[in-house]
Amino acid sequence: xxxxxxxxxxxxxxxxxxxxxxxxxxxxxxxxxxxxxxxxxxxxxxxxxxxxxxxxxxxxxxxxxxxxxxxxxxxxxxxxxxxxxxxxxxxxxxxxxxxxxxxxxxxxxxxxxxxxxxxxxxxxxxxxxxxxxxxxxxxxxxxxxxxxxxxxxxxxxxxxxxxxxxxxxxxxxxxxxxxxxxxxxxxxxxxxxxxxxxxxxxxxxxxxxxxxxxxxxxxxxxxxxxxxxxxxxxxxxxxxxxxxxxxxxxxxxxxxxxxxxxxxxxxxxxxxxxxxxxxxxxxxxxxxxxxxxxxx
Amino acid sequence: xxxxxxxxxxxxxxxxxxxxxxxxxxxxxxxxxxxxxxxxxxxxxxxxxxxxxxxxxxxxxxxxxxxxxxxxxxxxxxxxxxxxxxxxxxxxxxxxxxxxxxxxxxxxxxxxxxxxxxxxxxxxxxxxxxxxxxxxxxxxxxxxxxxxxxxxxxxxxxxxxxxxxxxxxxxxxxxxxxxxxxxxxxxxxxxxxxxxxxxxxxxxxxxxxxxxxxxxxxxxxxxxxxxxxxxxxxxxxxxxxxxxxxxxxxxxxxxxxxxxxxxxxxxxxxxxxxxxxxxxxxxxxxxxxxxxxxxxxxxxxxxxxxxxxxxxxxxxxxxxxxxxxxxxxxxxxxxxxxxxxxxxxxxxxxxxxxxxxxxxxxxxxxxxxxxxxxxxxxxxxxxxxxxxxxxxxxxxxxxxxxxxxxxxxxxxxxxxxxxxxxxxxx
Numbered sequence: 001x002x003x004x005x006x007x008x009x010x011x012x013x014x015x016x017x018x019x020x021x022x023x024x025x026x027x028x029x030x031x032x033x034x035x036x037x038x039x040x041x042x043x044x045x046x047x048x049x050x051x052x053x054x055x056x057x058x059x060x061x062x063x064x065x066x067x068x069x070x071x072x073x074x075x076x077x078x079x080x081x082x083x084x085x086x087x088x089x090x091x092x093x094x095x096x097x098x099x100x101x102x103x104x105x106x107x108x109x110x111x112x113x114x115x116x117x118x119x120x121x122x123x124x125x126x127x128x129x130x131x132x133x134x135x136x137x138x139x140x141x142x143x144x145x146x147x148x149x150x151x152x153x154x155x156x157x158x159x160x161x162x163x164x165x166x167x168x169x170x171x172x173x174x175x176x177x178x179x180x181x182x183x184x185x186x187x188x189x190x191x192x193x194x195x196x197x198x199x200x201x202x203x204x205x206x207x208x209x210x211x212x213x214x215x216x217x218x219x220x221x222x223x224x225x226x227x228x229x230x231x232x233x234x235x236x237x238x239x240x241x242x243x244x245x246x247x248x249x250x251x252x253x254x255x256x257x258x259x260x261x262x263x264x265x266x267x268x269x270x271x272x273x274x275x276x277x278x279x280x281x282x283x284x285x286x287x288x289x290x291x292x293x294x295x296x
Numbered sequence: 297x298x299x300x301x302x303x304x305x306x307x308x309x310x311x312x313x314x315x316x317x318x319x320x321x322x323x324x325x326x327x328x329x330x331x332x333x334x335x336x337x338x339x340x341x342x343x344x345x346x347x348x349x350x351x352x353x354x355x356x357x358x359x360x361x362x363x364x365x366x367x368x369x370x371x372x373x374x375x376x377x378x379x380x381x382x383x384x385x386x387x388x389x390x391x392x393x394x395x396x397x398x399x400x401x402x403x404x405x406x407x408x409x410x411x412x413x414x415x416x417x418x419x420x421x422x423x424x425x426x427x428x429x430x431x432x433x434x435x436x437x438x439x440x441x442x443x444x445x446x447x448x449x450x451x452x453x454x455x456x457x458x459x460x461x462x463x464x465x466x467x468x469x470x471x472x473x474x475x476x477x478x479x480x481x482x483x484x485x486x487x488x489x490x491x492x493x494x495x496x497x498x499x500x501x502x503x504x505x506x507x508x509x510x511x512x513x514x515x516x517x518x519x520x521x522x523x524x525x526x527x528x529x530x531x532x533x534x535x536x537x538x539x540x541x542x543x544x545x546x547x548x549x550x551x552x553x554x555x556x557x558x559x560x561x562x563x564x565x566x567x568x569x570x571x572x573x574x575x576x577x578x579x580x581x582x583x584x585x586x587x588x589x590x591x592x593x594x595x596x597x598x599x600x601x602x603x604x605x606x607x608x609x610x611x612x613x614x615x616x617x618x619x620x621x622x623x624x625x626x627x628x629x630x631x632x633x634x635x636x637x638x639x640x641x642x643x644x645x646x647x648x649x650x651x652x653x654x655x656x657x658x659x660x661x662x663x664x665x666x667x668x669x670x671x672x673x674x675x676x677x678x679x680x681x682x683x684x685x686x687x688x689x690x691x692x693x694x695x696x697x698x699x700x701x702x703x704x705x706x707x708x709x710x711x712x713x714x715x716x717x718x719x720x721x722x
Contacts, residue, residue, distance in 0.1 A: 149544025
């Protein structure tokens, strides 16, 4: 008994130090620096100059901040709404015992191996209006070949590319979770005469409840970082149709070289991202999750 | 997120990892040169660096980045320990901001010590790198005016001649449209290609003074009637279908736009003379068969501007970073190389027209002599050579201009709104 209590006396702070130092340098310090920079004007050359609240006063009058926020949220909702049902369906299917399902899933997981930049460039080439897929389908169906250049279509093209890229990952989550569901539940349902569809809705989906929440949290918080895909695929264009807030920050920082103003947008992004993840955790009850094995 | 801080942090970290600038792996002095990616010019510069390094016993290195990435990279790198010794720039307003930040070595003394070097360059081009009376850059490649390229084969098949006036151009637009050919290739995914139309139309309508006033930051300069008229003409071209239905998703970075012209799907293409490098890389057969035609931008019948005036990049420049550990070697490299016969001849060989006086004979002997002679005459006879607007005005204003111009071409912004928004940046 005594040995058990002494074992608890670990130098907690010291053991946590590596993680804390790492988090401090790469997590907290940049946020603090950016917050400081947001009160300056700096074009990347020379030293930042104090500007007081100038950048913060500009923020509300910049139409692209409001529209960027809207587009970011729209993109979040669209990616969630397209990826969740498909990932759930494919994941549950892939969890089945048949060998062919494992083979097909393996092929399907390939996009996971590609970098975001490679994926964006591949799709930019595939969506080229003259030499890509749109040229072919335009010839066959008469539909517009102007995918990435159409303000209404461009966002959907991004949603599609993100779906292609991230579906396998979420599918993997669901597949793993679905494999954990005890077979006895399905056997009992089968004896009671439940159809495959009933078994999916009555057993699989409720048993995957926590996975759905975890995958949704990842998607929603991750949607704040879809920046590279948008930058490489459309550059925020045509015009400002796909200029999400992170991209607006980047263009202000690294194209207009208004680092101070870009930092103000960055602080806004940190606030929005933190708020969003707090909201999701609160609403979903993520923090109070208990065992999924009820009823077994 | 947190881009700027992370960029600064990343630069800090890579330095901490133990490099002390170029050539750290040996005791020799090193000259690191940064420039924009351009297959043929990169090769010429590389060979010049190799030759100079061997003779001078130094370590020379060339680092290249694609256009957009380069501009970001250099802005962040200058003033940091990861900066190059010699860097590529656009002269004019672009170079002036680095000079203002004390990042550029004044080359005036070196020029005066080597008058034959200074006098080798065309004064009009060298002067673009002259800031407040001092020289800060050396022209490092050919003059790069914007010209109207066309596909000779397509013109022949349709049975038409290249346009000399703007109304002829409009007629051609209708003709090619009827033939199912995109009249004018416009990679509208990149707003700077749309800017070329605004630049030329403004120049033809109101003359070079219109933009001169903008560059000088004069009040109301963006609201000049010539700007409004030029923007209206751009929108008119879009509505006429001059650029086809898909211009806003067409890009020039992966060679797409060049191939549209070469494949005959498009008839004309307004682009800088560097297009010849692109065609060489992506469609060498098209170039070899002599199907790439080129003319000056057509005259505007009722315009005030001189039809011989040109826009584009007078040249690009090499400047020396004032933080360099090897300033003397870097200056010596530029003086020894940039006007040397070998360098000038290499440039001519890849279709460039170096900003060097008295090279008519050399140009006439080359593979692309028709094109280089055309360019040389165009530049030497031009009453004005307006620098690309996005290089001539400060980066923040340029970013706003390019974004808004794309909106104008999409029909989502009126010319008046554009002028209003730009006036606010002055």
